[in-house]
Amino acid sequence: MKKTSLFIILIVITITLSGCGASQQPITADSQGIWNHFFVYPMSWIIITVADLLNGNFGLSIIVVTILIRVMLLPLMLKQQKSSRAMQALRPEIEALQKKYGQEEQKKDPKNVQKMQQELMALYQQNGVNPAAGCLPIFIQMPVLMAFYFAIMRTEEIAFHTFLWFDLGNPDPLFILPLIAGLTTFLQVKMTAHQLQGPMRMVMYIMPIMIIVAGITLPSALSLYWVVGNLFMIIQTYFTVVKSPYVTTEIGK
Incomplete structure (x- = not known):
């Protein structure tokens, strides 16, 4: 499974769970379960603590904590992008091997499947590339991002505060x-659309619609989180992907 596809599927699961009313009970220090006690509650505590430092402004707290989390996850994101670039550089040679040991060749001799795998592994080793290296950062990032997402949903204090023109606890x-x-989601996905293959490119249009629909029905605190997170990712992608000479030709296709 492609790393980008996996990341998108996890986002869809998160939105679906929130829309279905999963885990919406207020989070406290007494909340039971490993997920609640060690992931969601610490994030909630950070939000409340930062809000206290900002004179009780939970809107600013969400913005600050979102940026802090994104900055902390930045090394993992960069590692993931480096792995993706390395795989893109090897794509012509990988496709050549797949063509060499195509389905017809595999039917003639089932051992050709093993030969292709051996040559692929040799290719990766020669170039110092680990095809699984790009997946690990995602599995580390997602629990953190999901815990913060649910902390925003389940921190009771947030619902009683306003920010700018909206109530944080209401749409x-x-x-x-x-x-x-929705717009920033579209821009973010479009900037990395070169990583999406075939039908997955439809995500560029489906994801923004899902975000807009969710934003209309869910508390504004979550929309604020999405906007700030998207803006951070757009800036990060611009400097680490779009401006990179390694992927310019891919983006231009």
Whole structure:
């Protein structure tokens, strides 16, 4: 499974769980379960602590903590992108091997499957590439991002505060935040669309729609989180992917 596909599937699962009302009970220090006690509650505590430092402004707290988490995860993101670039550089040679040991050749001699795998592994070793290296950062990032997501949903104090023109505990009455969240999601996915193959490119249009629909029905605090996270990722992608000479030709296709 492609790393990008896996990342998108996990995001869809998160949105689906929240929309179905999963795990919406208020999070406290007494909440039971490993996920609640060691993941969601610490994130909730950080949000509350930062809000206290900012004179009780939970909107600013969400912005600050979102940026801090993204900065902390940045080395993992860069490692993931480095792995993706390395795999892209080897793509012509990988495709040549796949063509050499195509289905017809595999039917003639089942051992050709093993030969192809051996040559692929030799190719990876010669170039110092680990095809599984790009997956590990995702599995580390996702629990952190999901815990923060659910912490925003389940921190009771957030619902009693306002930020700018909206109540953090209610949907944006003007739909401005959901629309911005959808637009920034589209821009973020479009900037990395070269990594999507075939039908997966439809994600570029499906994901923004899902975000907008979710933003219209869910608390504005979540839309605020999506907007800030998307803006950070857009800036990060611009400097680490779009401006990179290694992927310019891919993006231009």
